[in-house]
Amino acid sequence: MSSQIHRVEVEFGGRTLALETGKLAGQANGALTVQYGDTVVLATAVADKPRAGLDFFPLLVDLEERMYAAGKMPGSRFVRREGRPAELATLTARLIDHAIRPLFPKGALDDVQVVITTLAADPDFYPDFLGIIGASAALHLSDLPFAGPISATKVAWLEGDLIVNPTYEQAEESELELVVAGVGDRVLMIECEGREVPEDILVEAMELGLKAGEVVCEAQEELRKKAGKPKFQMTVKEVPEDVTAAVARAASTKMKKALIAKDKDERDEALNTLRGSVEESLAAEPDAADQQWAIRQAFDKLSAKVTRELILEKGQRPDGRKVTEVRPLSSEVGVLPRVHGSALFQRGETQALCVATLATLGESKILHGLHPQESKRYLHHYNFPPYSTGETKPMRTPGRREIGHGALAEKALRPVLPSEEDFPYCIRVVSEIMSSNGSTSMASCCGSTLALMDAGVPIEAPVAGISVGLVTSDKDPEKHVLLTDIQGIEDFCGDMDFKVAGTRQGVTAIQLDQKLHGVPVKVLAEALEQAREARFQILDVMEETLEEPRGKLSPHAPKIFSVQIPVDKIGALIGPGGKVIRGLQQDTGTKIDVEEDGTVYIATPDEERGNIALNIIRNMTREPIVGEEYQGKVVRILGIGAFCEIIPGKDGLVHISELDWTHVDRVEDVVNVGDEIKVKVIEVDSQGRINLSRKQCLPRPEGGEGGPGDGGDEGPRSGGGGGRDRDRGRGGDRDRSRRPEGRSYGRDRERGPARDSNRDSRPRERAESRGGDRGNNRPERDRGGDRASEANSRSERPHRERGPRPDRPQSPRSAIARKATSRGGGQKLPPKQSSQPQQSEQQKLVIDHTKQAVRPGDHLVSREPAIRPWSGSGARTPHLRSRNTRNG
Template sequence: FEMVVAGRLLDDGDVAVMMVEAGGTESTWELFEAGDAKVDEAVLAEGLDACKATIKQAIALQQELIDAVGGKPEIFEYTTAVDYSPEIMDAVMATGADRIASTQQIADKAERNAAEGELRDALVDELVGQFEGVEDADKQIKNAIRSATKAAVRKRIVEEGVRIDGRGLADLRELSAEVAVVPTAHGSGLFQRGDTQVLNFTTLGMKRMDQMVDGIDPVTRKRFMHHYNFPPFSTGETGFMRGPKRREIGHGALAERALYPVVPSLDDFPYTLRLVSEVLGSNGSSSMASVCASSLSLMDGGVPIKAAVAGIAMGLVYAEGKYTTLTDILGAEDAYGDMDFKVAGTSDFITALQLDTKIDGIPADVLAAALNQAKDARTQILATMADAIPAPRDDVGETAPKIMSFEIPIDKIGEVIGPKGKVINSIQAETGADISVDDDGAVGVVAIASSDKGVVNEAYRQINLILDPPTAEVGQKYMGRVVNITKFGAFVNILPGRDGLVHISKLGDGKRIDRVEDVLDLGDEIEVMVEDVDPNGKVSLTPIGEDGEPVKSGGGGGRDRDRGDRGGRGRDRDRGGRDRGGRDRGGRDRDRGGRGRDSGGSRQSVSFEDSFDSEVSEKHGDLGPDTRGGRRRRR
């Protein structure tokens, strides 16, 4: 839990808090589970009190610096700008004080605003004639009316304990909560408190859809994002709807901080999450309403958050030496009050806090009391949310992607992806799943996503077969697909992760062919039978004819000339192990490129074809009998 506190030193030596920014981190829940104390109201109050000593030290250092440079500089002369003259203020109070106070007893915001506007225009018409010689008299009268309105609201709160809409100091407005408001969304939640209404949408995506952060801090990517939109119509106004403003960015960040500690880790929930809060109506604390709507939306979307989170905005009025704390402030109470104090958290602990004041500071004991008052309100809000949805749904919605994430050995990443992505693209095209493969330097991480759970399972099955390919059985027939063509034959995929070679001599339905491409193309389906599997796992295949029987070899190899007697070779080409003039395949007394010398010792004959056949045999095993017959010696 992180907390930043700013304060000033009072005359009595105490520290008055002026600003607080606090919130949990991604490790907050883990620490709580490990036994650390949860940051509740009591712990936070202790933290605020502990900050006083450090603030005093910082102020002392500042004073030392001031003394070192000769004290404070002289303050230059200036003229104070005023919004209105005392005479205009006296006239406004004498003429309209009672009428101004009556407008602040209208509970409905729209009706109250209308009444304020009518009264303002009436008072300006009545008083402007008394100040004909005063520059900007009408403007000063309007400013004086606003000050009188603020004084009337504050007086009623402090003296009577009654607020603008008639509520008591600790009363909440009417609450409501709904989920599954938009069926096609991955998750949605609608939260309303009085006139403030927020609709939130949750969208789930794969890990690679996280946000890239190009900043100066160590954080480079975000998988949890909350965006906050505050359109002009939410306050009954018209205006341009351009990009987000400073206020919207700040409110969105506060709600994101409040929710972050309860969001599940990537290992527990392999999704990227984007939440968007649309403020449909606003009359006080739309940012805390966004926290409530977001929590509802997450649970509706099947996100296993640790606990529901709710937020509440508190206010404070300081008058006549008395601090009066308000629960669930209206927009007008925020404007006329002395503090904006927003608290979010679960039923057990606080997840975020933001405080700023318009006065010189607030004693820590006043803040501690305000925290306890905020907890009572938060508990009521959480109960209303629980009526709508008590816990996260067991699974993500029908429209949301179903994501399966698992680790694979890092040396298997290449096999899953394939050359130029051929394997993974093939699986995606065949199943319709969205597949990503990443590595962290130690293991590979595969993520499979689709809105259809069956598609995810099928893609997982195919990838698992690549990781642990099945063994081809000798004599078994398979329907395969041509995945590669070479001069000496075609490689056919018969099982996931398992290819075999059909030698060119076995193609052509018993007839000799010059090129494999004459009878097969990449991607063609062909029925084959496993003829042999060597100790290294290399598979030799034979095509199956129309009669369902293996096709007999028909020769082939790419030459148009007669392959009869080669004269002088002294051996035939039977690959089944016939005599080769005292030399078997594994024990030739020459290298792969040489043929030895003839009987005369004057020449050396070299056959690139034999060398190539030898290399293929070592790689793929026995290629079957040679049906090409004898060959003449090349000179």
């Protein structure tokens, strides 16, 4: 384990790229750290001896995202550690694999593992292109044979300019985001997403990326001179020359005839028959009896050689097509009932069934990882069952190939999707590959477009995809043939699979997977033009099936309404712990999502329910205006008046004096719970409490408001003195909550029972005469019965004189006072000199306050604690916390 540290720094895209080795992971064959900005990745490469029975190169590439790199805690609160790699990490690992795999010796069987670990994450630079640089540098430093080094560059097209290694924000705003890996003028890998980018801009971006990456290759070469290891020879399993010659003698004359067949099944059957006869004939020879693997390998190489020769020399493809010809196309939409959108797309023997599903934005996928993007609303999932190739295999969870193909189709469609504001839906498309004979990912693009249009998604333009292959001459590197719409055997025998998706205006997605030591940019430019012509042919067929998106959604798709509410009303809509929004969803049968900016989305299969929920939310979040009239519903009767719900979640008090122009003795004489009455807002006080009037919505009687004593001179609760103290006479409920019973949308908080209701239901003078602090441990008295009715009955009883209580001594002053009262005299007694201490300011404030009409919601200082302190026994009620989340 070397302790010497070597470091190389270069300017790359306007920032410093630092490569350092010798400090970490000294037991790996090759290891170094790559730093760009504040992003630091550790790249390691390790080789092991070949495993028995393998006949392929077992290269494994992993990208490990460590959440500490961004200062985050991973996983759930039950498992605080990283688990399965995020989807983006899997896609980045595939990206690195595509770039480095062609540079290992052909036929190598040694186990090779490349691990990229993110140690520090700068939100401006995700470690995709840095992972490629790190993998190349680690392999180049190591003793593994690797035909490197290579560079990797990210290029964006923003406001007409090409930018090298853009920040995350620049990439999000740009029209093009392209990652290109290569060396010199040869491209090893391309991954691209664009907003209908012209082909010439793509070519310029490739050239710029390769040019900018030259300094990266130079830095790796410099680092290898300082700390590189001598290369060793990998184990390469080759087919013996005598077996190759024997297979050629036995099959050459019949191979061409077996390969030329328009139907895949017919061609496969002919090849299998020929392979069987060759194996049977060679089994009789002593030298080839135990070399079944070598015979199969030699046969496959012979079929590939013959296929390539036919294409290069005669321009003849296995199915008889021209090199620019697309296989027969067919498509249809609406193939499945009940689903929101469906389409079946077929190209030759490749068939894709695509199904679109719409949901609320609350169903968007939450992304966990180091990438700044937190969620995405468009999902494309790709399934490749074994029956699509006529094979039997265990059904597993999606592998890297399925994830990669789904992501490519997702990239292709994402640029043409409507914005969230115009189409507030989460969208999922599933591509089921029914039959496979090459280019299934591009068939998924075409089928997905039709499925979205069938679902009524207003995409900007239809997207089609095509794959272009390449066959090059081993003798003349300049000689090559590009193949439009490659099938399975051409993918196996060819040198490149160049997937291009886009609209009539430009390209939306690209993926390059090739087997050479790079493809010249000029060849890729030819391929882009050839793909453009084929893309137009496919779009013609798709537009014949469905020219534009349907004008309305499927009847089975959710209807989504939206409304904007003030941000400070979000908490009231959600309620404590989500209580209000859950109740609203339950009562209306809808699903409601609230965004941080106050946008509310309501999803429902029934338009009528959606309108109901929409109106409720609008009313819950707007303030009543003084002077407006409402059709309200009586929700509660008190002695002082009636509570009336004027809009859902908003109620006000109609004081008994505001019920009618004439005198009202009992509230129940005019209104009852459940009655609908017309009321007018006459006041909204500083605490947001609403005073209503019924009589001001009625015709005013001639001659004024009535005679004396009709209550017309008594104001509502906010009034001070004047007239009888009606609140005192009906004091049984004057301190109770103003909130009606039952569910209440939009209430700020649940008040619970009034704190003073067990004291103030009795006449005030009686309550005051009992003064003194009776403590908290006195036994509770049974005060059953309806307290409102009790208060009303008490207010109607005739006043009677109170005699001296037998259990208390009578003071002389009390006797004199009663005597004076019984004689009717007006003699006033001299003021009593109290022996008690002078009242404090707080006590004075309490006494003065209680002389006024007590309004629901007022905070009173009471001698008797309203809430008893917790004594340590029993369970404590947990505090509910209201969280502003999308799902309430």
